[in-house]
Amino acid sequence: QKEVEQDPGPLSVPEGAIVSLNCTYSNSAFQYFMWYRQYSRKGPELLMYTYSSGNKEDGRFTAQVDKSSKYISLFIRDSQPSDSATYLCAMSGGSSARQLTFGSGTQLTVLP
């Protein structure tokens, strides 16, 4: 079983929809949680970074962490065609503090 599980999609939504992306993890030592966005043929780009349980908002993006359930989410409000990309969750902590452990990514398409 992978340490980080992420639904690969693909996920297709109409423009303006609210998108929910999720990851679950098994390593309770993970303390730092990130969401990266990766456009085709590009490297991952950091979107959100959270440390503790709870919500963190940045513009149209909200990251949510529930450490008790080992579950993290990314919500995108008012989705735009430019949001079409692969979204990767990543986490670190404990003996894996120096490395990022990624989910497999969810491919999102926002239709105009």
Place this chain on the structure above:
Amino acid sequence: ETGVTQSPTHLIKTRGQQVTLRCSSQSGHNTVSWYQQALGQGPQFIFQYYREEENGRGNFPPRFSGLQFPNYSSELNVNALELDDSALYLCASSLGGGPTDTQYFGPGTRLTVL
């Protein structure tokens, strides 16, 4: 501010050959991490270099090796290439090697092993 750059963009090799991939860190960053991303998968950590010393290694065999230079640029070397080594190789630089140091990724080198 210059971002993370990688060369070459694409590379085709045959099984058994050796390859060297290069990475230039973002200005001011002293830590470089390398990841392998197979098609349809998330990146997997290979190793990290901090001030020219290896600072952590993932579950990759010794034929994957690296170097970091005094200017903090880095190389990833892979010997005895196998078909499964075909992937996008990403490097990421950061201000330090700790978990709160944001890693900034380059565009990657796509390696195809025939």
